Amino acid sequence: MSAWGAVLTGATALALLAVGAELFRRFRHPLTAAERERRRRLKVDAEGRMSDAALVEVRGTMVYYRYQVGGVEYTASQDLGPLVHLLPAQLTGLSGHASIKYLAENPANSIVASENWCGLHRRPDADSQSQA
DSSP states (O other): OOHHHHHHHHHHHHHHHHHHHHHHHHHSOOOOHHHHHHHHHHHHHHHOEEEEEEEEEEETTEEEEEEEETTEEEEEEEEOGGGGGGSOSOSTTEEEEEEEEEETTEEEEEESBOSSOBOEEEOTTHHHHHHO
């Protein structure tokens, strides 16, 4: 095989690889919204920094909270529905404070709970009130 034949074969192989990669990117199954959210939670849990937050409201499985990073105040919410089996039996009785994790490169990307971590705090008297 001549030098030009080898170059042509290599160029053809590269072109086929590029076409294959583009077809794979276009036609692979996209992630569901639930899977994207699960991956986001796990990333923030693994790479995030911890801070304190104030719980604003708990409505059903939605938790609304406020926190500051670098002098900037953020207000965020998280749907704890997918994590409800990992959380306390009732979300009532939570204190006004929580721990959060946020990504340093995007402090607005934060969580109060994930599959491996929970920053929600219960009032000390909440357990005794729920048993009464």
